[in-house]
Amino acid sequence: MSSRLGGWDITSKLEGIHEGPRRGQSSSLSPAQLNLERVFEQSRQRQQQQKNGPKAPDLPNPGPPTKGKPRLLLMGQRRSGKSSISSVVFHKLPPSETLFLESTARIQKDSMASFMDFQVWDFPGQIDIFENPTFDIDAMFGEIGALIWVIDAQDDYLEAVARLNVTILNLQRTYPNIKIEVFIHKVDGLSDDYKQDIQRDITIRIQDELSDHGFENAPVRFHLTSIYNHSIFEAFSKVIQKLIPRLGSLEAMLTNLCRTCRFEKAYLFDVLSKIYIATDSAPADMASYEICSDYIDVIIDITEVYGSWPRSKGYRESLEGEPWNQKLEDQVASNWAESCMVLSDGNRPIMLREVDKYLALVAIMKEDSYDKMPLVNMNVEVVVDGLKEFFEITKPK
Ligand SMILES: Nc1nc2c(ncn2[C@@H]2O[C@H](COP(=O)(O)OP(=O)(O)OP(=O)(O)O)[C@@H](O)[C@H]2O)c(=O)[nH]1
Numbered sequence: 001m002s003s004r005l006g007g008w009d010i011t012s013k014l015e016g017i018h019e020g021p022r023r024g025q026s027s028s029l030s031p032a033q034l035n036l037e038r039v040f041e042q043s044r045q046r047q048q049q050q051k052n053g054p055k056a057p058d059l060p061n062p063g064p065p066t067k068g069k070p071r072l073l074l075m076g077q078r079r080s081g082k083s084s085i086s087s088v089v090f091h092k093l094p095p096s097e098t099l100f101l102e103s104t105a106r107i108q109k110d111s112m113a114s115f116m117d118f119q120v121w122d123f124p125g126q127i128d129i130f131e132n133p134t135f136d137i138d139a140m141f142g143e144i145g146a147l148i149w150v151i152d153a154q155d156d157y158l159e160a161v162a163r164l165n166v167t168i169l170n171l172q173r174t175y176p177n178i179k180i181e182v183f184i185h186k187v188d189g190l191s192d193d194y195k196q197d198i199q200r201d202i203t204i205r206i207q208d209e210l211s212d213h214g215f216e217n218a219p220v221r222f223h224l225t226s227i228y229n230h231s232i233f234e235a236f237s238k239v240i241q242k243l244i245p246r247l248g249s250l251e252a253m254l255t256n257l258c259r260t261c262r263f264e265k266a267y268l269f270d271v272l273s274k275i276y277i278a279t280d281s282a283p284a285d286m287a288s289y290e291i292c293s294d295y296i297d298v299i300i301d302i303t304e305v306y307g308s309w310p311r312s313k314g315y316r317e318s319l320e321g322e323p324w325n326q327k328l329e330d331q332v333a334s335n336w337a338e339s340c341m342v343l344s345d346g347n348r349p350i351m352l353r354e355v356d357k358y359l360a361l362v363a364i365m366k367e368d369s370y371d372k373m374p375l376v377n378m379n380v381e382v383v384v385d386g387l388k389e390f391f392e393i394t395k396p397k
Pocket of ligand 1: 097
């Protein structure tokens with residue numbers, strides 16, 4: 001498969017790089033890799049033990065790893081915006097075209113081939129899964145990553161909150177670890193004060209109900225979202241980040257990169273959805289996320305025009321013939337997508353570097369870092385290799 005950013009097939013090259021750390025070949029691993037493997041293996045064993053009940057702690061084999069893809073369930077009232085969210089984030093539908101989406105009649109299951117394979121299930125608003133005996137609740141929530149409950153902030157939300165409360169109470173008894181993410185949605189056009197008021201009101205209504213039933217500190221988080229700005233991507237980023245094992249190691253890598261290269265902010269993006277799956281420890285602000293995410297769009301557009309389309313044999317031969325007489329791959333400076341752009345305000349360059357076919361590292365540099373590009377490139381190279389190893393080690397086996 002062709003690289004999404006690079007415009008040529010990099011799979012074979014990546015395979016070469018990926019060949020480093022494999023289970024059972026630990027002797028060739030660096031201390032940091034060994035440590036990451038060990039810590040990851042320990043937490044996997046711990047999770048397995050929690051799932052299977054108590055086990056002897058020193059068993060050499062932790063048992064079969066969790067199968068299946070993490071699942072994001074989109075639930076909420078009719079017309080609250082579930083299908084719009086899924087279409088805009090995962091299928092690049094322009095937000096204005098969601099006006100023409102039809103009501104969902106059956107559960108829509110989407111499989112996302114990404115840095116981490118996951119599924120998105122879009123539920124019809126009218127379905128109440130706990131009332132309907134045909135639903136296999138265990139199969140549905142057994143391997144769930146997160147339940148996203150969408151509430152239309154422009155509508156009367158009391159019924160939506162009541163249904164959410166019933167759902168949380170039902171789930172808390174059997175699946176207390178399920179993460180519940182409440183999207184207070186369609187907040188475009190609402191004033192900041194009003195948004196805060198709604199969020200406070202909904203939070204209190206849910207927490208009160210839960211504590212009345214004896215559930216304190218249930219894993220419920222709230223996000224203010226709209227498909228008409230980046231807030232929906234930001235919210236999904238936070239949801240997906242919760243599913244990444246050892247996220248702290250990723251963040252530490254990016255924080256170190258920012259420190260050594262004097263970057264202002266660095267994001268690791270899932271290119272297709274523009275969800276950021278990790279960032280450095282500096283506080284994230286919407287403006288830097290937006291500019292990095294728009295930059296990815298620009299690069300994708302450019303590579304679509306100048307790079308990644310499959311060329312016909314004849315066209316390729318003409319490009320590789322006179323006057324260059326070289327293979328196309330050898331005519332370009334770099335075997336991966338790499339780009340740097342200087343913003344006119346404050347001369348702060350943004351750099352983008354493809355990690356693999358799904359991920360890209362995008363960073364906002366400081367004013368003077370452009371002069372040190374060779375050093376920056378070297379550090380970025382090291383971090384990109386580290387990121388590849390991270391995903392190789394932590395991917396489900
Ligand atoms: N203003 C605004 N409208 C939105 C937003 N998201 C979705 N909508 C609109 O809300 C309407 C309903 O959206 P859908 O995605 O069909 O809602 P749904 O929850 O999937 O509905 P069902 O399939 O019936 O359960 C559409 O007209 C969308 O354009 C948003 O962020 N802001």
